Every structure is written in structure tokens, then in C-alpha cells.
Amino acid sequence: MNHPVRPSAAVLRALAVLIAGLCVFAAAGGTAYGQEQKLLAKVVVIGVPGLSWNDVKASPELTALVNQSHVGSITVKTAGPHTCPVDGWLTISAGTRAWGNVPDQSCGDLPGLVDGKVQDWQTYVDRQAEHHTGAPLGRLAESRERGAPICGFGPGAAIALARTDGTVGNWQPEFDQVKLASTACGDAIVDAGALPLREGRDEARKRVADLVAQVRAADGWVLLVGISQVEANAHQEPLVAMQLPPDNGPRWLTSDSTRRPGLIQLTDVTATILRGEAKPIDPAGSEQAGPLDGNEIHFTGDLHTDAATVIEDRLDTNQRFEQPRPMLVAVAMTLLVAQLAALAWFVITRSQRSRSTFVFTLLSQGGFFIAVFLSTATSWWRWPEPGFSLYCVVLAISALFAGVSRAVLREHAYLGILGAAYGLLLVDGVLGTPLQFGSMFTDGPVIGGRFYGFGNSTFATLAVAALVLAGWAAQKLIDRSRVQAALAVLAIGGAAIIVDGKPGWGTDFGGIVALTPAVLLLAWLTWRGGISWKALLGICAAGAVAVSGVAFLDYLRPEDERSHFGTFVARLLDGDVSDVLIRKLQMSLGFYDSPAGWAMLVGVLLAMLATIRPDKVPSESYRRFYTSLPMIRPTLLALSACGLIGMLLNDAGVALPAIMTGLALPLLVAHLVDNRTPATPQTRTLSVEVSDG
Structure with missing residues (x-):
């Protein structure tokens, strides 16, 4: 029997602990993969558009460099839909992802220099504002x-080293080993x-290896990187x-922007060249620009001494990044076809x-969210x-x-699936x-999405x-004490919030x-x-404070x-957050460019309406279910x-509540x-457990 409950200090204290705990945990974030060492010597970057690990495998000269190097893969995703050479070099120039090429056009040649200035430079500047x-x-x-001083050799280097007005100094059109070795080049x-x-291509790969040998003679360390794709429609x-020579033996390249051994991103190149020596200057004036997107390159992990094994590891890793997205579609369509076929059989036979x-x-669709x-x-x-x-594995x-x-839980099957997830x-x-990286629910290096933490689908x-x-646990306790039930909600939900939000963990x-x-809403309603x-506004304020x-x-x-939490605050304090917010809004609204986005929106709104107005749902069993137990509605x-808050405030837009619906609705x-048995006092506990699913 339920009794009226006066406001309890225990619930209020638990609310405060949840908020304070989340804040305290944010101060303790760190890297997830152990001891690292930084590279602080002279930096010579050799950029080669299109240099893949298949090229290394096919070239004896490049293969010979593997055991002489710290190695890794570099993601070359930039701001535009394709990464042409001009996009890659502009990204190094800016230290953040830039947009160089025109969509639906071929990459074309790099712009030349006219009177010491990159041709059409203002066009590229305007393109950043446009996008x-x-x-x-x-x-x-x-x-x-x-x-x-930084020296530049070749047309791509001119773009990377152009000043804010497009002028270039200390640059030569061809590589000059004598100048590189002189004091004129830092x-x-x-x-x-x-x-x-x-x-x-074979001859070009040999020339790259020869160039590395010439550059190494200039002292310091050499960073050989693929800078971009070669064509707009190239395989991503x-x-x-x-990085040569290796310190303490050949290991794996990494950075704090990826937190993954063996992986860096293009913007890390700029951060490594700068090495914290000077704060970037905004081209509009004396104000500082926003923070760099990348971090200084490090090396970490165990020694590698077998070039063939390293190359195969890199090629396998490419498969890890490339296959999840197309296979996600294949698995989803297989499950949908299976459900439709099973539904048709059930409707026809009722057996x-x-x-x-x-x-x-x-239930298999629910299992998919674990698989x-x-x-x-x-x-x-x-x-x-x-x-x-x-x-097949998924x-x-x-x-x-x-x-x-x-088999084990029967009608409680939902509890096993959600508990496992x-x-x-x-x-x-x-x-x-570790399970997120390269999974179907994480945009990997090819997409340029998250390298660590929880993505939107997760x-x-x-x-x-x-x-x-949390709702199921509250229903178990609500007849005994509403306070205990609310505390259970805060404990289960609070653990999820802390893990999801703590930098270095979910970082979401x-x-x-x-x-x-x-x-907080579920705890209050419980x-x-x-x-x-008034209470609703207080809950929103408490969430904002946390x-x-x-x-x-x-x-x-x-x-x-810092994770992107702190980076966002830095941009906000620097007055550099408007472009970030506009890009996120554009990503959110981009779902409505196709009929699928509008279909998701209609489906999500119908699902939300069913939680508010169950009387409008044409299903007697759902209406009976909705009113059978106290915790179902909350x-x-x-x-x-x-889902609604996520849709309005997250760059995933309508996709976020659509994914939530994709898990919750099949279980329901x-x-x-x-x-099929209506809720009765005898089946009360059983119904709530499944209904909360």
C-alpha cells in the first residue's frame, strides 16, 4: 500500500551528491593508455597525398623504413565531404579541419604562387566562413x-605556410637539402x-623513400605522413x-586527440610543429583564435621489430575502420526482414x-545493441x-x-538484454x-568521428x-518506500551519468x-x-549546473x-563558439534532407505521443499496460x-531518439x-518488469 510521503532530506541529499559527484569526477580525467613520451626535436614533415599502407607493402624501400620508425595510421578527414590535397594542406595551415575543395568537383591541381602569394587565397578564406x-x-x-623559422619546399608546403593574407616566405618550389641543413631552417x-x-606509382614510392633519406641527413626527426586522398572519389x-628515427626503439605513434596507440589525425601535425612555442593568432586581428583541434604527437606501447607483421596489422586495422558502417546497414536490414517475415507468419497463423x-x-534487435x-x-x-x-558475428x-x-528469464527477457547492455x-x-573503437556504433577514423568515449548511438x-x-528497480521498492525507490533511480541513473560524462571515460x-x-525527472516522479x-524548472536548472x-x-x-568539454568552454570564453554551434545545428538539420529523416521524425513523435496520450494508441493491450503499475508512466x-532534449540540443538531432526507440520499442x-494476460494483483510484479522494457 502506498502512503503519502513528506519531502525527504535523503532524496535532496542524493540529488546534490549526484550533481557534485559528476563535477568532481570531471576533474580527474586522463589518458587511457599508459605512459607516453613526447617528440621535441627538430620537426621535418614530409607530406605525401595518397600514401597508403598498401604502398608500404608494395615498396621494398618503404618497407625497410618500418623497423626504423615509430609507426601508425593517420586519419585525414577534413571539414569538407572529401579530403583533396588542398584540404589537407589548408588543415595543417589552420590547425583545425579546413574546407578546400568544391563539392562534386574533382580535386584538381594545387594553387600556385603569384608574386609571393597563394593564388585565390581569399577564396579559401571565404570558403571557411561559408561552411x-x-x-x-x-x-x-x-x-x-x-x-x-619554418622552411617550405613544394606547392603544398606553400599553402601550409601561407600567412593570413596568403603571402609566403622562406619557401622554395623544389626540395633543397643544403638549405634544409642550414640554420635558415628550424x-x-x-x-x-x-x-x-x-x-x-612504383617510381614515386621510391622517390619518397629517397627523399626521407635526404631529409634524415639534416638532423632532427622526420614525420612522413599521408596528407590527403588524391581524388575526391578515392577510397577513404x-x-x-x-616518425624517424625512433627513440628507445620503434613503437606506436599516438596523440591525446585520439588516445589510441597507432593512430593520429592530421591536425596533430600542426600541434606538433608548434609544440606550444606560441599561441595562434586570429587572422582577423590581435585576438587569439580558438584552440587547436590536434595535440602533439607521442609514441607509446611495445616495441615492434617485424615490418611484415606491422604492415599486416595496419592493413587489418583499416578493415576494422572500413567495414562497420556498411555492415551496420546489412545487419539492420536482415533483422528488419526477419521481423517482417515473422510478423506476417504470426498474423496469418496466430500459432x-x-x-x-x-x-x-x-528480442534479437535488442541483442543487436549489445552485439x-x-x-x-x-x-x-x-x-x-x-x-x-x-x-555473421553480430x-x-x-x-x-x-x-x-x-530461455532463462522467459517474459523477463528484456531484463537480461538491458541489464547486459x-x-x-x-x-x-x-x-x-575499448569496445567502442571500430564498432558499428562509433564513427571511426575514416568518418573522422569519435576516437574515444561514447558516441550518440552508444x-x-x-x-x-x-x-x-531504474524504473524497474523503483517499482520493486515503491510499495515499501517512495524515498527508497527514488534513491534507487538516482543510484542507477547517476552511475550512467557519471560514466557517460566523465572525461577519459564516456566523455559525452x-x-x-x-x-x-x-x-532527475524520473527520480522526482518516483x-x-x-x-x-516550479519543480520542473528546478530539475532543468540542476541538470544545467551539473x-x-x-x-x-x-x-x-x-x-x-582537455576533452571536448573543456575545449568547448575555451571556445566559449574566447568568443569562438558560434561556428561550432552553427555546424552542429547544420548536422542536426541535415537529417531532413532526405525522406528517411522525416520518417524518423514522424516515428519518434508518434512514440513520444504514446507516452503522453496512451488513450490515442490503437492497442488495448498497450493501454492496459500503461495504467497497470505506478512506474510505467514515469x-x-x-x-x-x-530523447526530446537530445533531439533539440545534440548534433545527432532526430537520430538520437530514433536509436532509443529502435531499442526500447521492440522490447515493449x-x-x-x-x-497476453491483463495485469492483476497476482501478475503485478511480472507486468512491471517487462513493461518497463
């Missing part, structure tokens, strides 16, 4: 005007030229990165076998036919979780998200699991913006049974240790609140189909 990249072209040159950038697509893949089959296919992460543990990219292997794990959950993601977050999975499990700024108020406008505290504490850390409202339908 809101926020890339301050010329930052590299301007920031080193008063430091050690650091240097060398354009080795794009590799030919077909004829002449991470390219080659080597118990067809009912069980339909329920199994729905996308666990599949990473199988190292499928090292198997024969990696794409097909990933497809479907097998999805079916396994559906079958085991149904919740526990798996919490552990993975604390460990630095957050959506965690949010559904946390809110539903947009996620905690959406999840924190949803958890505690009080209803909510006033999120702001996390971001500000991350900002107080050293610049090279849990569904919390899910809708989380499976319950309604599988449990």
Missing part, C-alpha cells in the same frame, strides 16, 4: 613569425607530391604515418510457434573476409542474447571504451538501459545534457508521484589534457524527455505480444 569551419587559415605561419614542411593513381582509409518466433526476432560492442572483442578484422565475418551474438534471455557499457566506459543504448532499469558532453534531467512547473560544472572543471585542466515520460512490443 562555418572556424578554421583560421595562416595560423601556423603567423604563430611562428617570432619563433624559429622546422620544415616538404611536399613530396601526390602518388600517381596507376602508371608511375587511414593513411601512413612514420504459438509463430508468436514465439516473432518475439525472438524482436555491436561485444563483436569488437572477437577481432573479426583479422578473420578471412572481414566484412562477412563481422556480419547476428550470432544478437541471436545468442535473445535466445539465452528468453547497462553493465557492459559501464565497464567499457571505465576502461576507456549513449542512446545506455540511456534506455539506465532509465528502464551532449549525452549528460540529455540524460541528467531525464534521471518520489512525489507528480511534478509542478553539465556546466563538468565542462568548467575539464577546462581547468592543462590544454593538452519511466516512459523520462525516456521521452531524454515483444512484451505486449508475449504477455
Whole structure:
């Protein structure tokens, strides 16, 4: 029996602890992969558009460099849809992702110099404003005007070393070994030229190896990197990165911007050249530009001494990054076809076998949200036919979780799936998200998305699991004490918020913006049974305080240790946040450029409407389910609140609540189909457990 409960100091204290705990944890973030060492010697960057690990494998000269180098892969994603050579060199110039090429056009030749100025320079500057990249072209040159001189050789180097007005100094059209070795050059950038697509590629690879040998004679260390793709429609893949000579033996290149051994990104090249010697200057005047997107390159990990093994590892890793996106579509379509076929069989026959089959296919979709992460543990990219292997592994794990959950928990099957997802993601977050990287739910290096932490799809999975499990736990306790039930919500939801938001763990700024108020709303509704406008505003304010505290504490850390929480605050304080917000808004609105985006919006709004107006849903079993137990309505409202806030404030837009619906709705339908008995006092506990799913 439920009794009226007076406001309890325990619940208020728990709310305060949740907010304070999230803020405190933000101050303790760090790298996830152990001891590193920095490269602080003279920097000579050799940029080669199109240099892939297949080129290294095919060239004895380049293969010979592997055991003499710290090695890795470099992601060359820039601001535009394609990374042509001009995009790559402009990105090095700005230290943030720049947009150089014109969409739907071929890459073309690099602009030349006319009277000491890059031709059409203003066009590239205007293009950054047009696309809101926020890339301050010329930052590299301007920031080193008063430091050690940087020399440039070749047309790409001219673009990288152009000042904010497009003028170039200390540059030569061809490589000059004598000048590089002189005191006129501190650091240097060398354009080795794009590799030919077909004829002449072997000779070009040999010339690159010869150039490395010449540059090494100038002392310091050499960074050989693939700077871009060669064509707009080229196969997208991470390219080659080597640093010679290696310190303490050949190891793996990395940076704080990726936090992954063996992986750097293009903007790390600029950060490494600058090495903190000077603050970048905004081209508009004396104000400082926003922070660099990259971080100084490091080396880390174990020694590697077998060039063939290293090359195969890099090629396998490319498969890991390339296959998940197309296989995601293939697996999703397979599950959809299976569900439609099972539904048709059930509608036609109404047999118990067809009912069980339909329920199994729905539960398999829930299992899919676990399989996308666990599949990473199988190292499928090292198997024969990696794409097909990933497809089979994900479907097998999805079916396994559906079958085991149904066999062991029967109508409680949803609890096994959501409990596994919740526990798996919490552990993975604390460990630095090793299962996220290269999974179907993480935009990898080819896309230029997250290199660490929780992405939008991962957050959506965690949010559904946390809110539903919190609602289930609250229902178990609500008859005993509303206070205890509310505290259970805060404990389960709070753990998810902390892991999702803590820098170095989930590092998900947009996620905690959406999840924190949803958890607080669910806790309040559990505690009080209803909510006033005043309380609703208080919950929103408390959520804003928690999120702001996390971001500000991350900002107080050293610049090279900040996550994108602190970077956002830095941009905000520098007045450089408008382009970021506009780009995120454009990404959010971009979903509506296709019918699929509008279809997602209609589906999401209908799902949210069902949580507010169940009487409008043409399903008697759903209407009966909605009113059967006290915690069903609060849990569904919390899910809708989380999805709505995420849709409005996250760059994923409508995709975020659509993913949440893709997990929650099949489990709910499976319950309604599988449990045909109306709620009664005898089936009360059973109904709430499944209904919260």
C-alpha cells in the first residue's frame, strides 16, 4: 500500500551528491593508455597525398623504413565531404579541419604562387566562413613569425605556410637539402607530391623513400605522413604515418586527440610543429583564435621489430575502420526482414510457434545493441573476409542474447538484454571504451568521428538501459518506500551519468545534457508521484549546473589534457563558439534532407505521443499496460524527455531518439505480444518488469 510521503532530506541529499559527484569526477580525467613520451626535436614533415599502407607493402624501400620508425595510421578527414590535397594542406595551415575543395568537383591541381602569394587565397578564406569551419587559415605561419623559422619546399608546403593574407616566405618550389641543413631552417614542411593513381606509382614510392633519406641527413626527426586522398572519389582509409628515427626503439605513434596507440589525425601535425612555442593568432586581428583541434604527437606501447607483421596489422586495422558502417546497414536490414517475415507468419497463423518466433526476432534487435560492442572483442578484422565475418558475428551474438534471455528469464527477457547492455557499457566506459573503437556504433577514423568515449548511438543504448532499469528497480521498492525507490533511480541513473560524462571515460558532453534531467525527472516522479512547473524548472536548472560544472572543471585542466568539454568552454570564453554551434545545428538539420529523416521524425513523435496520450494508441493491450503499475508512466515520460532534449540540443538531432526507440520499442512490443494476460494483483510484479522494457 502506498502512503503519502513528506519531502525527504535523503532524496535532496542524493540529488546534490549526484550533481557534485559528476563535477568532481570531471576533474580527474586522463589518458587511457599508459605512459607516453613526447617528440621535441627538430620537426621535418614530409607530406605525401595518397600514401597508403598498401604502398608500404608494395615498396621494398618503404618497407625497410618500418623497423626504423615509430609507426601508425593517420586519419585525414577534413571539414569538407572529401579530403583533396588542398584540404589537407589548408588543415595543417589552420590547425583545425579546413574546407578546400568544391563539392562534386574533382580535386584538381594545387594553387600556385603569384608574386609571393597563394593564388585565390581569399577564396579559401571565404570558403571557411561559408561552411562555418572556424578554421583560421595562416595560423601556423603567423604563430611562428617570432619563433624559429619554418622552411617550405613544394606547392603544398606553400599553402601550409601561407600567412593570413596568403603571402609566403622562406619557401622554395623544389626540395633543397643544403638549405634544409642550414640554420635558415628550424622546422620544415616538404611536399613530396601526390602518388600517381596507376602508371608511375612504383617510381614515386621510391622517390619518397629517397627523399626521407635526404631529409634524415639534416638532423632532427622526420614525420612522413599521408596528407590527403588524391581524388575526391578515392577510397577513404587511414593513411601512413612514420616518425624517424625512433627513440628507445620503434613503437606506436599516438596523440591525446585520439588516445589510441597507432593512430593520429592530421591536425596533430600542426600541434606538433608548434609544440606550444606560441599561441595562434586570429587572422582577423590581435585576438587569439580558438584552440587547436590536434595535440602533439607521442609514441607509446611495445616495441615492434617485424615490418611484415606491422604492415599486416595496419592493413587489418583499416578493415576494422572500413567495414562497420556498411555492415551496420546489412545487419539492420536482415533483422528488419526477419521481423517482417515473422510478423506476417504470426498474423496469418496466430500459432504459438509463430508468436514465439516473432518475439525472438524482436528480442534479437535488442541483442543487436549489445552485439555491436561485444563483436569488437572477437577481432573479426583479422578473420578471412572481414566484412562477412563481422556480419555473421553480430547476428550470432544478437541471436545468442535473445535466445539465452528468453530461455532463462522467459517474459523477463528484456531484463537480461538491458541489464547486459547497462553493465557492459559501464565497464567499457571505465576502461576507456575499448569496445567502442571500430564498432558499428562509433564513427571511426575514416568518418573522422569519435576516437574515444561514447558516441550518440552508444549513449542512446545506455540511456534506455539506465532509465528502464531504474524504473524497474523503483517499482520493486515503491510499495515499501517512495524515498527508497527514488534513491534507487538516482543510484542507477547517476552511475550512467557519471560514466557517460566523465572525461577519459564516456566523455559525452551532449549525452549528460540529455540524460541528467531525464534521471532527475524520473527520480522526482518516483518520489512525489507528480511534478509542478516550479519543480520542473528546478530539475532543468540542476541538470544545467551539473553539465556546466563538468565542462568548467575539464577546462581547468592543462590544454593538452582537455576533452571536448573543456575545449568547448575555451571556445566559449574566447568568443569562438558560434561556428561550432552553427555546424552542429547544420548536422542536426541535415537529417531532413532526405525522406528517411522525416520518417524518423514522424516515428519518434508518434512514440513520444504514446507516452503522453496512451488513450490515442490503437492497442488495448498497450493501454492496459500503461495504467497497470505506478512506474510505467514515469519511466516512459523520462525516456521521452531524454530523447526530446537530445533531439533539440545534440548534433545527432532526430537520430538520437530514433536509436532509443529502435531499442526500447521492440522490447515493449515483444512484451505486449508475449504477455497476453491483463495485469492483476497476482501478475503485478511480472507486468512491471517487462513493461518497463
